[in-house]
Amino acid sequence: MPLEKAAPQVLFLPLGTPEAGVSLQGWLYESLRGAILGGRLPAGSKLPSTRAMAEHYGLARGTVQAAYQQLLSEGYLQARTGSGTRVSEVLPDPTLNAGYVRRKVVAKSVEQRVAPRTPWLSKLAEIEPIFSRRAAPGGLLPFFPHRGDIKAFPIDLWRKLHTQQLRSSRLSLLLDADPAGLPALREAIAGYLAIARGVQVSAQHIVVLGSVQQGLDICLRLLAPGDSQVWMEDPGYPGARQLMEISGVNRVEVPVDRCGLRVEEGLRLAPGARLAYVTPSRQAPLGGELSPARRLALLRWAAEQGSYIFEDDYDSEYRFIAKPIPALRSMAGAEQSVILAGTFSKLLFPSIRLAYLVLPEHLIEPFTRAAALMSRHANSLAQAVLADFIDEGHFDRHVRRMRKLYTSRAEAFAEAAHRHWQGLIEVPEIRAGMDIACRLLVGNEQDAFARLRAAGVDALPLASYRVAPRDPGLVMGFAPYEERAIDEAARAVARALRN
Incomplete structure (x- = not known):
C-alpha cells in the first residue's frame, strides 16, 4: 500500500509588525488568517504550539490561545489529539474556499509554465540522453x-581506503581543492598511463574532471568557437554528438568502417575543421581499431591545420585477444594536438564520476581555469581514495x-x-x-x-x-x-x- 504524502510542516512565519491601535490578539489573528488565505500556510500545515508561538513572538500565551481559538471556531484551523493544530483542508466560507482553490490553480499554472525557447532549450527538448534510463x-x-559488473568491485577494500582518508589528520580533504585535481591522483594517473597506455607525460599535463563529457564540453567551448567545423564519427558515441548539437558547432559526420574513422572522408568534407572526436582504440560502437595508416593521416592533418584531436579512450583496457594497443597520444608528434580523455566510470563504477584529460602544454592553463569556473573541482575525497587505490596496486x-x-x-x-x-x-x-x-x-x-x-x-x-x-x-x-x-x-x- 503506498504511503500517504506527509503534510507540510510550518514552524514560524514572518508576520510583520503590529499596527498602532490594533490589539496583539487581533494582529496575530489577522496575520495567520491572511497567511492561510494567501497560501503561505498551505492546507494541512502544522502550526507551532501556543507556548512556542508565544515565546517566538514575545506574546502572552493567553493571547496566542485566543487567536488560535478564534481561527478554530471559524474553521480556518483544526485541532486533533496527537496531531497538533493544522490548517483546515477546506475553508469555512464557500466564497473564500473558491478563492483558495483559484490560488492553488494559479500556483499550479506557474509551476507548469513553459520555459522560454532559447536555442539551448529548443535543442535540449529534442535530445533524449540514451544512457540515463x-x-x-x-x-x-x-x-x-x-x-560493467559493479558486483565484482572490491567494495570492502574501497570502504577501508575511504575510512583511512577520513582521519582527523586529513580533514583538509573536506576543503576546496586544486581545480586541476589532487597532485597525488595526477601523479598516479601519469604512472598508470606510462605503463598501460604508452603515454609518457608529467602530472602537470593532467586535469581531473567529473566526466569525459565535461572534458569534451570544455574543448568545444575553448577550441571550436561559434560555428566551427568538428569531425564526429558516424556511427559514434551519442553523448558526444548530442553535446555538439547543443554547443552550436558545425558537426561534420565522418563515416566509420572496420578500420575506424575514414580520415580521407573527413579531409574531403571539412579539411579546415577545428576539432576531431575519435575513439581510436575501440571505436564506439562498432569496436574496430583505427589503423596505423589512418592514425598517421589524422596526426598529419591536425599538425598541418593547427587543429586538435579529442581521443576518447573509454574502455581500451578491456581487450581480450592481446595487450591493449597504445593510445594515439603516445605517437610521435601527438603531444601538441591530441587531447587524451580517460574515465574511471567504466573501469570502476559509474557513480565515481572521475575522469581526466591529458593536455598539450599550451592548453593546461586555459583548461584549468575553465574547469575551476565551471565546476570548481572534482570530488577531492574520491580523488584521494582513488589515488591510494592506484598506488597500492589495487587498480591494476x-x-x-x-x-x-x-x-x-x-x-x-x-x-x-x-x-x-x-x-x-x-x-x-x-x-x-x-x-x-x-x-x-x-x-x-x-x-x-x-x-x-x-x-x-x-x-x-x-x-x-x-x-x-x-x-x-x-x-x-x-x-x-x-x-x-x-x-x-x-x-x-x-x-x-x-x-
Whole structure:
C-alpha cells in the first residue's frame, strides 16, 4: 500500500509588525488568517504550539490561545489529539474556499509554465540522453550496453581506503581543492598511463574532471568557437554528438568502417575543421581499431591545420585477444594536438564520476581555469581514495581480474548467440570492451527493440549512434551478466524475434 504524502510542516512565519491601535490578539489573528488565505500556510500545515508561538513572538500565551481559538471556531484551523493544530483542508466560507482553490490553480499554472525557447532549450527538448534510463529494480536488464559488473568491485577494500582518508589528520580533504585535481591522483594517473597506455607525460599535463563529457564540453567551448567545423564519427558515441548539437558547432559526420574513422572522408568534407572526436582504440560502437595508416593521416592533418584531436579512450583496457594497443597520444608528434580523455566510470563504477584529460602544454592553463569556473573541482575525497587505490596496486589487479571475467562472459555471449540466434542476429568476433554491435537479420530496429523490451530484454538500436542509414543492428552488452543469465536472456531474444 503506498504511503500517504506527509503534510507540510510550518514552524514560524514572518508576520510583520503590529499596527498602532490594533490589539496583539487581533494582529496575530489577522496575520495567520491572511497567511492561510494567501497560501503561505498551505492546507494541512502544522502550526507551532501556543507556548512556542508565544515565546517566538514575545506574546502572552493567553493571547496566542485566543487567536488560535478564534481561527478554530471559524474553521480556518483544526485541532486533533496527537496531531497538533493544522490548517483546515477546506475553508469555512464557500466564497473564500473558491478563492483558495483559484490560488492553488494559479500556483499550479506557474509551476507548469513553459520555459522560454532559447536555442539551448529548443535543442535540449529534442535530445533524449540514451544512457540515463533507469535500471530495473533488480538491476540492469540484459543486454543493456556500456556497463560493467559493479558486483565484482572490491567494495570492502574501497570502504577501508575511504575510512583511512577520513582521519582527523586529513580533514583538509573536506576543503576546496586544486581545480586541476589532487597532485597525488595526477601523479598516479601519469604512472598508470606510462605503463598501460604508452603515454609518457608529467602530472602537470593532467586535469581531473567529473566526466569525459565535461572534458569534451570544455574543448568545444575553448577550441571550436561559434560555428566551427568538428569531425564526429558516424556511427559514434551519442553523448558526444548530442553535446555538439547543443554547443552550436558545425558537426561534420565522418563515416566509420572496420578500420575506424575514414580520415580521407573527413579531409574531403571539412579539411579546415577545428576539432576531431575519435575513439581510436575501440571505436564506439562498432569496436574496430583505427589503423596505423589512418592514425598517421589524422596526426598529419591536425599538425598541418593547427587543429586538435579529442581521443576518447573509454574502455581500451578491456581487450581480450592481446595487450591493449597504445593510445594515439603516445605517437610521435601527438603531444601538441591530441587531447587524451580517460574515465574511471567504466573501469570502476559509474557513480565515481572521475575522469581526466591529458593536455598539450599550451592548453593546461586555459583548461584549468575553465574547469575551476565551471565546476570548481572534482570530488577531492574520491580523488584521494582513488589515488591510494592506484598506488597500492589495487587498480591494476582489479582491471586484470575484470578483463578475465569479461573475456569469459564475451565467450558465453558469443556461444549463446550461435546457439539461439541463427538467422536472427549476427554477432561479430568480440575482441574487446563490454558490449558489441550486432547485425539484425530480421525486421527493423525499432520493432526489434520494442519486442525485446516487452520480453524483458534491453539493447540499443544502432540507429541511436548514427546519422547515415546503415544495415539494421543492435548494440548489446554482456559484461554485467553471469553466464546463466546470458543464456536465459538469449533464449528470450530468440522467442521475441521469432514471434
